[in-house]
Amino acid sequence: MEWRRRPTMEDVAKAAGVSKATVSRVLAGIESGSTPATAERVRQTALRLGYVVNSIAASLRSRQxxxxxxxxxxxxxxxxxxxxxxxxxxxxxxxxxxxxxxxxxxxxxxxxxxxxxxxxxxxxxxxxxxxxxxxxxxxxxxxxxxxxxxxxxxxxxxxxxxxIDNRATAEAVVGHLLEQGHRRIAIVTGPMDATFDRHRLEGYRRALARHGIAYDEALVLRADLLAEGGERAVDRLLELDPRPTALFATNNMMTQGVLVGLRRAGLRIPDEISLVGFDDQDWYALCHPPLSAVLNPxxxxxxxxxxxxxxxxxxxxxxxxxxxxxxxxxxxxxxxxxxxxxxxx
Amino acid sequence: MEWRRRPTMEDVAKAAGVSKATVSRVLAGIESGSTPATAERVRQTALRLGYVVNSIAASLRSRQxxxxxxxxxxxxxxxxxxxxxxxxxxxxxxxxxxxxxxxxxxxxxxxxxxxxxxxxxxxxxxxxxxxxxxxxxxxxxxxxxxxxxxxxxxxxxxxxxxxIDNRATAEAVVGHLLEQGHRRIAIVTGPMDATFDRHRLEGYRRALARHGIAYDEALVLRADLLAEGGERAVDRLLELDPRPTALFATNNMMTQGVLVGLRRAGLRIPDEISLVGFDDQDWYALCHPPLSAVLNPxxxxxxxxxxxxxxxxxxxxxxxxxxxxxxxxxxxxxxxxxxxxxxxx
DNA sequence: CCGATTTACTAAACCGATTTCATTCCGGAT
DNA sequence: ATCCGGAATGAAATCGGTTTAGTAAATCGG
CATH class of the missing domain: 3.40.50.2300 (Response regulator)
Known part of the structure; x- marks a missing residue:
């Protein structure tokens, strides 16, 4: 057999003339329980033999x-x-x-x-x-x-x-849109399984309520959290009459999809429609026009x-x-x- | 003690009236070595006790x-x-x-x-x-x-x-630029530690050579593979005289940085400078103008x-x-x- | 119906560490 | 000189599986 077995703690112990227990203690960095001299000797032999601990074995015993x-x-x-x-x-x-x-x-x-x-x-x-x-x-x-x-x-x-405080954040976004004078604001959401999704919608509703604007079910475009969904949401948005003047996309993928959809539809941002995205990415600044978005840390x-x-x-x-x-x-x-x-x- | 220990294979074995070995075989899905009846009984008891194997222990012995x-x-x-x-x-x-x-x-x-x-x-x-x-x-x-x-x-x-074939790919990019009539083409590279980096530069050189254009050390802008580096590379590019008419950024981060730098410098793409990026991203299509790039799969x-x-x-x-x-x-x-x-x- | 396989199964060894517990050794206090 | 407490150390148990070697019973071919 030309293939040497990898050294175990036992081997190190033998070579250093101590017990496994001591080797274990030394290598685990436990100060007490061994002379500095012994510790050093153990460390040296371990190094010399090219010993590497088997964490699997360690984990089994130590339950960590x-x-x-x-x-x-x-x-x-x-x-x-x-x-x-x-x-x-x-x-x-x-x-x-x-x-x-x-x-x-x-x-x-x-x-x-x-x-x-x-x-x-x-x-x-x-x-x-x-x-x-x-x-x-x-x-x-x-x-x-x-x-x-x-x-x-x-x-x-x-x-x-x-x-993050999804409610407050969404409320701020929609508040910003409302302050600019928008009254028909659409929102692209996910499937509402997750709380972030639901809370973002809640924030949207809260902002509307605070400004005395009726909540219109037709303006919430439910999608799939993916770009594809964002793109299709735009299609549905285009059929709305009157068409919303602003749009809030609630995650990065859907934001991207919305951008694609809007471009395909030939809608100019922000002249024809305002857009706020989510999960700010560096490239949002490179879009045309540079895209406003929530920075999700x-x-x-x-x-x-x-x-x-x-x-x-x-x-x-x-x-x-x-x-x-x-x-x-x-x-x-x-x-x-x-x-x-x-x-x- | 109100806290029950999680059941081990031993417990399952006892409860099912067989040995650990049999439990092991059954749960590992080994067909031979046990009657369908025994196998089923073992599976049932395992389920009933809420048994979950400890892969750590399994790995220790099986060395996988x-x-x-x-x-x-x-x-x-x-x-x-x-x-x-x-x-x-x-x-x-x-x-x-x-x-x-x-x-x-x-x-x-x-x-x-x-x-x-x-x-x-x-x-x-x-x-x-x-x-x-x-x-x-x-x-x-x-x-x-x-x-x-x-x-x-x-x-x-x-x-x-x-x-990917980095040489050929880079060569194709630069070839495309050359065919459009560019003669001074700059390239933004990384620190040249990795082969992909070196090969992309080689491809660049090869394309130039094939078109009989001298290789100019000044046109290779060495950066750090990050956006920051791409941005600073643009600064150096601006000092070049005559200024290159085309730029090839060799990874996604540097491409992004270059885009930022170019925008800051007010250089219009592609009117004033042509740009090809790397590691195609969906958002490249959303830039202004839509960015050409190598799609790295x-x-x-x-x-x-x-x-x-x-x-x-x-x-x-x-x-x-x-x-x-x-x-x-x-x-x-x-x-x-x-x-x-x-x-x- | 008998020896030879094959099949179902078990007991025990093993994987390589950590941890417990007992032991030895030592200097210092009595 | 003796006793004591603490530090250094080692032997052995342990973690929870897999794998090996072996046994008893079932099956098979002739």
Missing amino acids: SFTIGLLLADVANPFFGGIASGVESRLSQTGYSVILGNTGNSLERERALVRVLVEKQIDGLIAATSAASAEHFHEAQERGVQVVLVDSDVPGLEADTVT AYEMGHVAADRLLTRLAGRGERVEQPVEHLVLDAPLVLRASTAPPPQA | SFTIGLLLADVANPFFGGIASGVESRLSQTGYSVILGNTGNSLERERALVRVLVEKQIDGLIAATSAASAEHFHEAQERGVQVVLVDSDVPGLEADTVT AYEMGHVAADRLLTRLAGRGERVEQPVEHLVLDAPLVLRASTAPPPQA
Whole structure:
């Protein structure tokens, strides 16, 4: 056999003339329990043999995997990419790894992913999906997994959340449009499964109400959170009579789709129709005209969520259960040039 | 104690009146070795007790983690998001999980990540980074990890790669510009650590050579692969005399930065300067003017890489070592409206 | 109907670490 | 000289599965 087995802790122990227990202690960085001299000798032999710990074995015994699950609706969407980036940066600082799961907005896939993650003994779970169901998260919690929700809340689930104030934000957007004189404002929403979706609509209604404008069901264009849906929403908008003078698209993909649809329809922004998007992206500034949108702090949300999870993990085994926290971040409306007073009829 | 321990395979075995071995076989879906009746009884009791396997324990013994590592330069960048999406979709079909690592183009971080991944006993590793070094990958391979490189190749490393033909693609871009009559064409490149970067420049040179145009060092604007760098590259471009009439930005971030810089400088595209970008994004079509760019098939590359990795993993333990493969995907140039013949001086 | 397989199944070893508990060793207090 | 407490260390149990080796019973061919 010309292929050498990779050295285990046992090998290091033998080579250093100590027991596995000592090697374990030294390599885990436990100060007490060994002479500086012994510690150094162990470290040297480990290095010399090219020893690398097997975290799988370590996790089995210690019941900690130092791994968390990250569930996203769509990694390819830069908004979720931002969340992933924030989560990863905070967690890997502390030696945690993140297992990525892409749900594609399928509850079935989401459930399957949670199950696999639980089997893999994750310590925590961060989810940014629009799952309307709580049970699979519940099951994870029952098996000792700490759950933190990002971007959306799941009714009936006792878990930390990191979100923006979707109601207030949407209200501000629509308020801005109203102040410019718009009276018929359409909104493109998702399927209303997620709270962010529902809350954005609520904010829209609230703004209208505050300005004494009747809520018109026909002006809410329900779509699918994807570009395709945004584009088709524009088609429906064109059939409205009188045609709305302003439009609020409630996520980045639909904003993009709306832009495509509007361009195809030949509607000039903001002369013929005002538009406010969501999930601000750098390229919004490069559109013609530069697009106003809500800046949804994806990276920060991910970072904060990871941070919350870490402190929760650190506080395990405490006498008192930590109460759940609902963190709310700022989501400013960045105004560029896609809104203007409505055209004179 | 009001808190019940989660059931183990032992518990299921006892409850079903069989041995652990039988439970293991049944749940692993091994047909032979148990009566359909026994199998069913085991499955039922497992379900009744709410049993969930501990993959950590399984992995320890079986020496397979069904987990692969995915190293990306920047998850927040939609190009890498696309790769991640492709990888995840292919792998999770087969029950594999993916651990995400963000290198942020730091070799040091990349090394640290590889180490952690190896410790976590990943079965394979897919990397889409611009690491110039091979040693950490080498070390992973020595420890039995199958490595597949995406988007870039690492000299001195014996590993499968999935890329596009960067030379030919760049050559086509510059050829297109030359055919329109441009003679002074600038190129914005990265730091030249990665092969994709170097090959794109080579393609540029080749196109020039083929058209009998001298290569001018001053026209290659070396940047950092980020938007910031693209923007500053434009500043340097403006100082060139005579000013180039066309510009080729070699990745999505720099393309975006160039767009910002050009807008700030007030240069009209394509009247005053032609521009071709890279890593086509949907929003390129929404710019003013719609931007021509190379479509880099991120999702597909990820998918193919994952596929390659899977077949490699499946073929482990075979007598003959599988030879490395270098898969090359198509990267079409999508022409929109950002190029035109150079302005008459 | 008998020896030879084959099949269903179990007991026990094993994977490679962590953790518990016992032991040894030491200097200092009595 | 003796006793004591704490620090250093090691032996062995443990985590929860998979895998191997072995056994008893069922099946088969002639």
